[in-house]
Structure formats: C-alpha cells, structure tokens
Amino acid sequence: MKRNKKHSLQERTRFVTAILFLLIFLPILCTILLSGKESFQLSREREMEQLLATVTYKEIPDEVHMDMVCAQAVLVRSRIWLECEKAENEKEVYNKILGENVEYERSHKINKEKMMRCKEAVDETKGCMLSYGGQVVEGPFCRASNGWTRGGKEVFGKDSYGWLVGVESKKDLDYKSDRRPVVFTEDELYEKITGRSEIENLDAGALKEGFGQLNKEGLLDSFSIITEDSSGYAMEIEIGGIRMSGEAFRQALDLPSASFTFSKEGEEILFTCRGTGHGMGMSQYGAEAMAKEGKDWREILNYYFPNAQIIKKGKTEAADTSVSLFFLTIFENIVYIFFFRQRY
Template sequence: MREREIRENLKRIGLITSAIFIFMIIIPFILMGASIDDFTSPKGTGEANSNEIIVKGNNKVKVFRTNTKKIEEMDVEEYILGVVSSEMPAKFELEALKAQAVAARTFYYSKRENKCNLSKGAEICDGVHCQAYMSKNERMSKWANDEKNDNYNKIKKAVQETSGMVISYGGELVKYPQFFSTSSGKTENSEDVFSNTVPYLKSTSSPGEEISNVYQTEKEISNKEFVNIINSNYKKAALKESDIKSKISIKSRTEGGSVKEIQIGGVTIKGTEFRKLFDLRSANFNIEYLKDKVKIVCKGNGHGVGMSQWGANVMAKEGKKYDEILKHYYSGVDVKKVVYR
C-alpha cells in the first residue's frame, strides 16, 4: 500500500513538473511567435514599408483660387496635372514633365503639415507664393488649337505614370522640393539663398541650359535712377552719380556663381537683396558701366535652388529618367509611393 502511494505521488509530481515545463518554456515560445508576427506583418501595423511614405488624410486637396477668392476641392492627381501645366512648358520632354510632377506632388503633401497662410482655410494657394495651378479650361485656353489635345494628353501621361510618387530624404517626405526655371550652369546651396541649410538642396552642375530663352538677360538703368534706388533704400550708401563705378564692388560669390555680397558706397548688401531691388531674373549678375547708365547682365532665371526645369529637360533629352533627374538635383534622396493613413 505504501509503495503504491509513493508511485502515485511520483506520477503526480511528474505531471506537475511537465505542466511547469510547458508553462515556462513552451508557452513563451508561442507568445514570442505571435509577437514577431505582429511586428513583421504589414497588416494593421500603421507602418510603411521601405518604398512608401505615409501621409495623413485622403486623396483630396483644397486649393485657394487667388482670382475668385474661393476654395476648390479636387483629387490630388487632377491638381498636380494643373500644376505641371502651369509650371513647365508642355513641349518639354516627358521625363522632365514627370520629374516636375513628382516635385509638385511632394510640395503639396509638405503643405498638409504646414498650410499656406494666404489660403483662407485651404491647404495651398494657386499663386507663386506656393505653386502655380490652372484648371483644365484655363490651361486649354492658353494652348493653340492644334496643340490642345496633344499637350493635355502628354502632361496627363506624365502625371499618371508617376501617380502617388514623392521625394523622400532619410525615410521622410521632403519638405522643401524647390524648383526654378533656369540655372547659370550650377544650382545654389539653400543657405546661400534662403535662411536655412537643407541637406538635399546642394549646389550641383546643370550644363546645357544656354538654350533657354532666359539664360542670359540684360537690364539698363540710368545712373540717376540707380543712385536714387540705392540711396532711398540704404541711406548709409551715400552714392553719387559721379562715383558709381568706383564705389561698387562685388565682394564674393556663392558656389553656384551668384553674387553673395556687393559693396555699394558705404554699405554691403546681399546679392539676393540687390536682385529684389532691381527686379532681376537672378542673383548671378555682372555690372557694366556705360556713359550715363549701368547695364546689369544676369545669367539664369529664378532663385537657383533645387531642380532647374530647363536643366531637367536637358537631362531628359540625354535619356535620363525622371528619378535620375530628381536624384541629380536633390542630393541623397529617394522616390517613394504615398500611402494614406
């Protein structure tokens, strides 16, 4: 009897030990397996894969129309079609138009987090303060009758074939996808034009843009008007008509070739300020002194930061794809797909 009790007790101890082993060893592995699935499964995690950029909201955009003072709502891709039509000539190469579409789309999504302060409750406005936009009727009215359909279909193709694609840097949406018309052969570092340093907005080569109709422009101003403009804005300049040539000196230039600082009489100002003062095409300029006037010769058109549109077209003509164009003008970036959450 005693021996049977011992055997039964040992049997019970064995069962208890087995149960403890299962609880301590097997169950954690099961739970660990479930936990790993939770982290690796793309479903329900709210995480984007390496080729995606998550944005809040849906595929609708609200645009403030500056002429009508009204807000219009439309699909994002229809909006991008209107931006590309406004910002880049339809005659440009398809891959250049695609690059423009991706840059414009990126700019729009960046405004979702930082809405335009002129848009009266919308996310973005249709002026140069943000990026230009025209409705289909507006853009069709600007094209010759025999070009309307071809131009529209070409731009539509560029938008459709890049649908949802945006520029990213370090896994995040690019906030400043700057673009402009024409460079002087090199683009500018962001810190040389704007107040902040942006790692993907670095000076890079942009050859072949001499074909642009605004590659080089000239502006002549009488000595009297020149002196009046300078002295009315900078009293310490104390500039006189008789000593214009001897009192003006370009002190430094940026990596992209623009005037960084220029000394005029008793003041030294930024090249970007001088550009605004005389409404110049760019800050990459030289001054020629004529008998009774000055001639300012500019190269390039625009602020010079980011993607040059004419440069993009040159690259497209050379066989480069839109993503290659974007990666050339925006240092260290990737092109990814937008996913709504």
C-alpha cells in the first residue's frame, strides 16, 4: 500500500514537473517560432530604411518644405518595399540600390543640410507606406501636373490602377519651369523619333518596322494628336503614318510633359508643354504649396491618393504576445484541472 502511494506520489511529481516545464518554456518557444518571420521582416525593414535617405535626396528638388520631403520618403519606401516583395532575391535588390546610392554620392556634391532633412524625414515616417485594400502600392509622383493629375485606370487601361484617381492641383498652374516652347525642324524631329526606339512603354520592334515607311518630307504636316485623357494629356499621337502613345512621344522628344499644344511656324514645329513629368500621383510642386499652407505630410498624401491609406509595417508584436498568452492560459487550465481532479 505504501509502495503504491509512493509510486503515485512520484508519478504526480513527474507530471507536475513536466507541466511546469511546459508552462514556463513552451510559450517562450512559441513566441520565438511565431516571431521568426517577423524578425526577418524587421531585419529587412532596417536594411531598407538605410537606403531611403539617399534615394529621397535624388528625387526631390533643393529647398523644399519638410512635410513635402516626408511625403516623398513614404512613396520611396513603398516603391522599394514592393521591389523587394517581387524579387526572388531581396538581397540583390538591396545591393543594387546601395550601389546606385554610393555611385551617386561619389559623383555628386552632396548638400549636407538637404541630406540631413531627408534622414529626418525617413525617421519621421519610419515604417509608413501607401496601401490600398491592405496591400502596399506604389504611389507615383511627378514634378508638376498641368493643373490636374491623371487617373491610373485611364492611363494604363487596367482596373488594378482604379485606386489611382486624378485630383485638381491648381498650384501647378503657377509652375513656370520649361514654359518656353520646344522647337524642332523637320530633320531634328525625324532624328529624334527614329533614334529613340528603345524607350519606356514603346514597342521597339513594331516602331522599327514602321520607320521604313516614315517619310521625312512633310513630317511636320503629318503630326496630330489622336486622343487625350480627361486631364488633357496626349494618349495617342500620329506622325508620318505611325501611331504611338503620348508618353512614348514625350520621351522620344525629351518633352517636359505629354500635356502640350503644338503649332507650325515656317519650317519648324513648336510644342508648348504644361507641367513636368508623366502627371500621375503626387505633384511635388503642389505638395510643396500645400506644405507651405500648413498641411502635413499625411494630409498631402491623403489628398493626392484619396483612395489609398497610410499603413505602418512592423507591428505584429501584439499578435505574438497574444499567442503566448493563449498557450499560457491553456496550460494554467491543465494544471488546475489536474489538481482539482486529484483533490476531488
């Protein structure tokens, strides 16, 4: 009888010891395992954050308001995050951008005050990115629109860009850079177009085939704008019997914008452009004007991307803690039930 009691006591002691071991160490193990992915994510975020200041520096003009710099930093972070998400090897993306940053800093005289403001902007917006439907999205930007930014669905013809809508950006009408007409003779126009067959969004093969039929004589008279979008940017143009997108034409001729009017004067054609860049997303000039009026970087982004949200990555620690508490509660109940059954 005593041996049975002693054996029972030993069994109970071993069981309680095992329960206490699990009670103490299993929640810790679960937290480590569940946070492993998060730790990797945070490591990636830290590496990415180190790249942002120089990239932001390259993309903004000098002497701009701090809130405009912060808004730009969020767009840069969103773009690089997406680039890493889509890449097979994230480290290669990091090394590529790092190499570009180092080369830029070597070949340019860096304004220390401007760089410091970029670093402050990165810190101020740490982890913040643009999102739509819970997914990080790339928010495009341009130097200045023609007074109204462009809608993504209209430009790209895809529903997936429906979140990117055009908004009024009145202050851009005051943007005075590149207001002078860009002038080409017939020879210059021909050389520009035929010499730029490998540019963004352009079917080089199809265009090259059409060049054989492109007649330099009468080229100025053959130019026309076929369609424009609702914001007034050329969507499709025709010249010498060849059609191309307005953006491809802008890039071929190095025009400031695809929002332009044209006129022929003698043996020359003149293009008068409104705005600078593709005209989508955040206008830097408009953002700067909003910042000077007292709007902060969140208000700027909410205005130019009204369908998007600003999210902050790297906040799943609470979820990990909840899981640990869940396991802790389970084992507390097990211990309670064991002793309750032993007593009664």
